[in-house]
Amino acid sequence: xxxxxxxxxxxxxxxxxxxxxxxxxxxxxxxxxxxxxxxxxxxxxxxxxxxxxxxxxxxxxxxxxxxxxxxxxxxxxxxxxxxxxxxxxxxxxxxxxxxxxxxxxxxxxxxxxxxxxxxxxxxxxxxxxxxxxxxxxxxxxxxxxxxxxxxxxxxxxxxxxxxxxxxxxxxxxxxxxxxxxxxxxxxxxxxxxxxxxxxxxxxxxxxxxxxxxxxxxxxxxxxxxxxxxxxxxxxxxxxxxxxxxxxxxxxxxxxxxxxxxxxxxxxxxxxxxxxxxxxxxxxxxxxxxxxxxxxxxxxxxxxxxxxxxxxxxxxxxxxxxxxxxxxxxxxxxxxxxxxxxxxxxxxxxxxxxxxxxxxxxxxxxxxxxxxxxxxxxxxxxxxxxxxxxxxxxxxxxxxxxxxxxxxxxxxxxxxxxxxxxxxxxxxxxxxxxxxxxxxxxxxxxxxxxxxxxxxxxxxxxxxxxxxxxxxxxxxxxxxxxxxxx
Ligand code: HEC
Numbered sequence: 001x002x003x004x005x006x007x008x009x010x011x012x013x014x015x016x017x018x019x020x021x022x023x024x025x026x027x028x029x030x031x032x033x034x035x036x037x038x039x040x041x042x043x044x045x046x047x048x049x050x051x052x053x054x055x056x057x058x059x060x061x062x063x064x065x066x067x068x069x070x071x072x073x074x075x076x077x078x079x080x081x082x083x084x085x086x087x088x089x090x091x092x093x094x095x096x097x098x099x100x101x102x103x104x105x106x107x108x109x110x111x112x113x114x115x116x117x118x119x120x121x122x123x124x125x126x127x128x129x130x131x132x133x134x135x136x137x138x139x140x141x142x143x144x145x146x147x148x149x150x151x152x153x154x155x156x157x158x159x160x161x162x163x164x165x166x167x168x169x170x171x172x173x174x175x176x177x178x179x180x181x182x183x184x185x186x187x188x189x190x191x192x193x194x195x196x197x198x199x200x201x202x203x204x205x206x207x208x209x210x211x212x213x214x215x216x217x218x219x220x221x222x223x224x225x226x227x228x229x230x231x232x233x234x235x236x237x238x239x240x241x242x243x244x245x246x247x248x249x250x251x252x253x254x255x256x257x258x259x260x261x262x263x264x265x266x267x268x269x270x271x272x273x274x275x276x277x278x279x280x281x282x283x284x285x286x287x288x289x290x291x292x293x294x295x296x297x298x299x300x301x302x303x304x305x306x307x308x309x310x311x312x313x314x315x316x317x318x319x320x321x322x323x324x325x326x327x328x329x330x331x332x333x334x335x336x337x338x339x340x341x342x343x344x345x346x347x348x349x350x351x352x353x354x355x356x357x358x359x360x361x362x363x364x365x366x367x368x369x370x371x372x373x374x375x376x377x378x379x380x381x382x383x384x385x386x387x388x389x390x391x392x393x394x395x396x397x398x399x400x401x402x403x404x405x406x407x408x409x410x411x412x413x414x415x416x417x418x419x420x421x422x423x424x425x426x427x428x429x430x431x432x433x434x435x436x437x438x439x440x441x442x443x444x445x446x447x448x449x450x451x452x453x454x455x456x457x458x459x460x461x462x463x464x465x466x467x468x469x470x471x472x473x474x475x476x477x478x479x480x481x482x483x484x485x
């Protein structure tokens with residue numbers, strides 16, 4: 001009796017699946033509500049059939065040898081049928097309610113429906129099993145199921161992650177074996193040689209838009225993977241109108257308030273940065289050319305140019321990377337030697353970076369002008385230097401001027417008197433100068449007044465720490481903050 005009920009139920013479900021298979025319920029229209037809610041469980045439950053089918057295959061393979069697994073295999077089959085029906089049904093809901101109608105989704109749905117029908121068939125064959133013919137049919141059907149499962153999972157993966165997801169980071173040797181194209185790392189000689197569209201704008205699209213706007217998944221009927229697709233536009237017509245920002249739907253979409261429902265990228269994906277928006281806008285205004293290089297444009301705005309520069313910096317060749325690595329290694333070796341020799345402490349500003357901070361705290365008594373001279377070969381790598389309480393005098397000035405990238409210089413409690421300190425104006429990045437507790441006389445006002453690059457100046461316990469002198473300094477250095485304690 002149960003046998004009959006189960007057979008009828010399977011046949012009914014198989015007919016429903018078959019009806020879907022030949023009719024294609026996808027309209028491309030979104031349907032919000034409970035259907036959409038249930039459909040979104042598809043990415044969760046779809047893993048169950050994959051696991052159970054593999055398990056089932058293993059059990060069926062070993063039952064001829066270990067008969068005791070026979071009943072377990074039947075139990076796994078029942079579970080497999082259940083989760084497969086669940087995955088196929090939620091999948092149909094997801095595609096229908098989510099408004100999908102791309103060819104790849106339709107294909108994925110069809111293969112999965114066939115898998116669903118075959119799985120039901122598998123159950124019926126098991127019910128009436130025992131005879132040689134149905135055992136063979138069972139095995140053939142199971143094999144067909146595994147095949148469909150493979151195709152279906154692969155398509156499903158491509159829908160969510162993009163078609164080249166699995167192969168994107170495949171090593172070149174393997175790519176050649178599988179007959180895939182080898183991606184050359186593009187190297188250009190200078191920023192001016194970058195193609196604005198190909199190397200920059202297209203990359204922004206690729207990273208932020210193309211998961212939804214590609215030939216297989218054309219949301220809004222817009223394919224942004226190729227230049228042609230971009231020009232063709234989508235449902236609203238032009239996405240890009242060369243030279244006309246107001247007529248460019250694409251620019252309109254990325255400049256809307258981020259909570260506007262038409263804002264792109266949609267679905268809570270991170271918005272483009274202000275500079276990225278600026279770069280795209282500038283490119284459209286300049287005529288949205290597909291091949292023009294940076295150098296072929298006149299008067300590139302500063303922000304946009306800096307963005308190009310950062311892209312160029314990230315495109316360095318293997319040789320250049322190797323050269324930088326060796327340079328950094330030699331630098332570390334040299335600095336380690338200095339540490340062993342004079343006890344200087346050198347701290348990298350960031351890991352991997354070639355900028356350093358130096359600290360003389362432990363060697364104040366022996367660190368003098370001649371010790372400083374030993375640091376000169378590395379001077380351009382130092383951005384912060386603490387020489388507090390060392391024996392430095394005005395003789396150190398020539399060496400100090402070699403530290404051309406210094407941002408912060410601490411000379412507090414040294415023997416420095418500040419004659420010719422006006423020369424420090426050459427250290428263009430110097431923001432912070434600490435002269436606390438030095439013997440600088442109030443006459444040094446005229447030298448210090450010239451250091452207009454400073455943002456912080458420490459003068460506590462010096463002759464300069466006096467109201468009339470400070471007033472004079474404040475007038476010459478209006479952007480400087482005087483730290484007085
Ligand atoms: C998560 C998916 C998704 C992402 C990512 C996405 N879009 Fe869209 N896009 C859509 C959907 C859905 C539509 C159709 C509904 C609509 O018009 O708002 C659409 C429509 C558009 C349209 C209108 C096409 C037309 O003519 O109707 C433009 C232009 C657009 N997107 C540009 C972009 C840009 C630029 C990005 C990247 C910065 C982007 N999209 C990222 C899903 C996405």
